[in-house]
Each structure stands twice: as C-alpha cells, then as structure tokens.
C-alpha cells in the first residue's frame with residue numbers, strides 16, 4: 001500500500017539521526033511537521049507524492065536541529081537590531097572600526113550598544129578597548145560596551161546620557177570608577193553584581209514595537225543560520241511576564257516564529273518573588289501553548305538572595321543567611337503546584353545550600369518526578385551531583401568557561417578549571433545533561449562555538465582547559481545539544497532525534513561536523529535549516545529554497561551592515577564531499593525535480 005505523500009523528502013544525505021536503533025540514514029521524509037520515514041533513499045522515496053518537495057542533500061551532513069537549553073532569546077530578540085555584535089570578531093582593530101562606522105550611522109538619541117557575547121581573549125590584541133579608544137571612535141554618539149558579566153565601558157556621550165556625575169553613588173555590589181576629581185571615567189565594574197551594568201543599559205533608548213518584532217525575527221533567523229531550531233528561554237532581568245512578552249506572543253499568533261521557544265518565568269521583584277510566582281500560577285500553567293511556544297515553569301531566578309553571580313574576575317559571592325528561607329517558601333509553592341523550575345547556580349557552595357532547601361521541601365512535598373534543573377553548575381562536586389540525581393533533577397551546562405576560562409584559571413588554578421563544569425561526572429551519575437550558551441550577554445549564542453569548546457577543550461582565546469579524558473567526542477557533544485537539551489522542556493519524545501514521530505527539525509551543515517579539524521568546528525554553520533519540515537534558512541546551493549528576504553528595520557541597524565556572529569574571513573568551511581551522480585547531469589533546478597537516484 002502507498003503511504004500518504006510526504007510534504008518534504010531529503011535524500012542522498014549523510015544523516016546522523018542520534019537514534020541508537022538507526023544512527024545513520026540517507027534520507028528522511030516529513031509530513032504535517034513530523035518525521036514519517038528515515039532510512040535508505042529507496043525506502044524513504046516511497047513517501048514521495050506528486051506535490052512532495054524533494055531535496056537532494058548531495059552527500060552533506062545533516063543532524064537534528066540544535067536545541068539551546070539555556071538562552072535569553074525573548075529579551076535578546078527585543079534588542080538584537082540595536083546591537084553591534086563583536087561575537088566572533090578576530091581583532092580589536094576590526095571591532096573599533098565597526099564601532100566608529102556604526103557611530104556615524106546611528107541617529108540621536110540612539111546609542112551604539114555592544115552587549116556582551118565576546119571575550120577580550122578572542123582578539124589578536126588580547127585586550128579590551130580603552131576608554132580613550134571608544135571616545136575617539138565615537139565623540140558624539142553614546143556608546144555602551146558590555147564585557148560578559150564583569151564590566152561596561154561608556155564613552156563621554158553615554159555618561160552624559162545616563163547622567164552619572166561625581167554626585168552619583170555606587171549601587172550595592174557595583175562600582176563606578178572615578179578619576180582623582182571623583183568624576184566617573186566611564187568604566188562600570190560588577191563587584192560582583194551585574195545590576196550596575198544592566199540597570200545602566202536599561203537607561204538607553206529601545207526600539208519601537210514594530211522594530212522589536214523585526215528584531216526578534218532577525219535574531220531567530222540568525223539562530224536558524226547557525227542550525228538552531230529550538231531554545232529554552234531562561235527569562236532575564238528586565239524581562240517581566242507578561243508585559244515584556246507581547247512581541248514573542250504576536251509572532252507566535254502570526255505564525256512567524258522560526259525557532260521553537262519554551263520559556264521560564266523569571267521573578268523581577270527582590271523580596272516580592274513569592275507574590276510574583278503566586279500571581280503567575282493564577283495566570284498560566286506549565287505546558288500552556290503549543291510546539292512553537294510553550295510555558296516551561298519557573299526560573300532561572302527564583303529568589304534574588306540565591307543569585308551567585310558568575311564573575312570569575314571577582315571572588316565567589318557568599319549568599320546571605322536569609323537565602324534558605326526565601327528559597328524554601330518559593331520552591332514549596334512551586335512543588336505544591338507541580339511547576340517545573342530551574343535555578344541559576346554557579347558554585348558548589350551555593351548548590352550545597354540550595355540542595356539542603358530542596359531536600360527539606362521534598363520531605364514534606366515529594367518532588368515525585370517533577371522536572372527541575374540546576375543551571376550552569378561550573379564547580380558542582382560529585383557529592384552534590386549525586387544529590388541532584390537522587391531528587392530527579394537535570395543540569396543545564398553552557399560554554400561560559402569558553403569566555404571566562406582565563407579568569408577562572410587565574411583565580412582558582414588550572415586543576416580546578418579542568419573540572420569546570422564536571423560533565424563526565426554528571427553523565428556517569430545518570431543526571432540528564434543539556435547544553436546551551438547562556439547568550440546573549442555572558443557568552444555568544446553561536447552553538448558551534450559551544451560545540452568547539454566541548455570537543456576541543458579550548459576557550460575562544462585558545463587556552464586549553466581540559467585534558468583529553470574530560471573532552472566530549474563530537475557525537476556525545478551533539479547529543480547534549482539535541483536530545484540532551486530536549487529533556488529540559490519535557491520534549492525528549494518529540495525533539496532531538498531524527499526518528500519517526502519526531503518533529504521535522506533538521507540542520508544540514510556547511511561541512512562535515514564529524515570529520516573537520518578541531519579549529520573548524522566553530523566555523524560551521526547551516527546551509528539548510530528546517531523547522532517542522534518548513535525551510536527557515538537556506539544558503540549556497542540550497543538558496544532557491546530560502547524564505548523571502550526580511551529587510552532589517554531600522555535601516556541604520558548594525559545588523560543590516562554586519563549581520564550577527566562574525567563570518568570568518570575565509571567564509572564557512574567549504575564542503576569537501578560533493579554528490580556526484582552517475583545518472584544525472586547537474587541540474588540547476590535540482591530541488592524541484594529532485595534526482596531519481598533512489599531508483600537504482
């Protein structure tokens with residue numbers, strides 16, 4: 001019997017499914033958003049009908065769409081078009097050149113914003129710009145440069161715009177650097193609380209609503225270019241529910257989302273956290289939404305007193321004695337209402353105290369399979385990993401060490417850095433582990449930079465952090481970035497593998513991830529990304545499949561001039577293997593007619 005016709009068939013590929021029952025395949029078929037067949041060309045081609053779009057992958061490597069289990073897409077999307085990204089730039093000279101050009105392009109009262117995602121060590125010069133350099137690059141236009149979670153540089157025009165003077169007091173946990181007359185120099189330092197950085201950034205102009213919509217779409221397209229098809233959004237400071245979700249909700253309603261988003265709700269009110277969650281429990285429920293946009297519970301901020309900031313330039317913060325009481329009240333409320341939750345947790349000392357609270361709640365109100373997770377966990381001990389396992393928790397890891405590893409080694413030594421985070425121990429303990437970036441500020445959103453760190457053991461500045469035994473092989477790293485991450489939104493039965501019944505989320509790569517040299521992993525990108533069988537990004541020989549262009553708005557946006565993550569001068573890694581078809585001449589309209597090699 002003829003199966004119902006598929007909407008799309010990809011064939012003649014080197015498909016890694018990550019399904020242990022059938023790890024590799026040549027072809028797959030998608031119908032109504034789901035994979036209906038995976039296997040050899042001939043088997044899958046049985047699903048082709050007259051209206052089926054047939055795509056010849058020409059031997060390229062295809063993988064499940066990547067899933068970032070901890071990022072800040074919703075907030076990042078609102079501002080993406082305002083941001084000059086230094087992510088991936090090889091030199092400070094190029095960064096300053098772009099800053100100078102963008103300052104000339106930016107109309108008052110807008111700022112030039114460089115908001116994290118880079119490390120000073122990625123630059124050939126291996127340093128941050130000086131205040132003199134950013135003042136020279138932008139004498140009139142306000143400039144705000146955020147470096148990770150540790151400092152921000154403001155030029156003189158930005159200092160005037162935010163109104164910082166000798167009379168301005170330092171906020172708790174932050175410092176405004178001053179000259180000998182007491183005047184602010186323009187350098188803001190987290191010590192270790194980044195509130196000073198984020199609250200200063202929040203004084204800048206934002207985009208009008210229509211441009212925020214465009215901006216979020218541009219950011220999702222940029223993630224599609226990098227092979228991402230799903231994320232879990234960890235909320236964020238100044239990202240308040242439901243007020244700051246209007247744009248993403250509109251994109252969802254208008255079916256314009258090209259990345260699936262599961263989102264956690266992040267409290268905004270120090271000492272009012274319980275009331276926030278109580279209100280949200282009345283407003284929504286975990287799982288509300290659909291496969292594109294779904295509520296995923298609470299976090300990553302549950303109570304402000306539990307925030308252990310990951311600034312490795314500063315000593316580890318000791319959490320206040322009130323933390324346990326604050327956290328217990330909120331966690332008890334969440335567990336009673338069966339709300340999954342996640343908690344930002346950098347250091348083992350904090351994690352010990354968090355687990356004391358969780359175990360206490362669990363004795364009264366059993367977790368009983370409730371999905372919960374720690375985020376980051378760079379220095380978690382084997383003992384605490386076992387405690388997470390016993391309570392059924394997961395751990396979402398990110399490549400923050402790729403950006404701050406040099407600082408970590410300076411403060412704690414190379415031996416401690418080699419264990420941070422202890423991924424092999426987490427996996428041995430049977431704890432679900434998901435991978436992600438924690439973008440957009442404390443690291444870049446580029447998943448291939450994270451895969452490069454996991455597999456090569458090096459920071460973006462080239463420092464080797466991990467011995468071979470503590471690096472992941474490429475397949476294991478990819479598994480964390482796909483099926484591993486799917487657990488964190490409870491979607492491990494529909495995402496992260498290329499198997500029948502799973503969502504048709506597929507990434508076709510610019511080169512073979514499994515065989516390129518280490519230094520080329522971070523330069524990979526997608527040439528064809530599908531979400532639910534729909535093409536959301538296509539380039540190179542697949543360009544004719546690409547969705548219609550989406551002009552950047554406003555037109556002066558740095559994204560219009562430079563895009564997002566810097567494309568290396570050499571361009572994406574060239575594909576070595578090309579499909580040579582013995583039976584057919586190269587066809588210009590190869591995708592519409594397909595190739596009938598399956599018949600042989």
Ligand SMILES: [Zn+2]
Pocket residue numbers: 300344345375376
């Ligand atoms: Zn965090």
Ligand SMILES: [Zn+2]
Pocket residue numbers: 070071072234300438
């Ligand atoms: Zn985060």
Ligand SMILES: [Zn+2]
Pocket residue numbers: 581582583584595596597
């Ligand atoms: Zn052919």
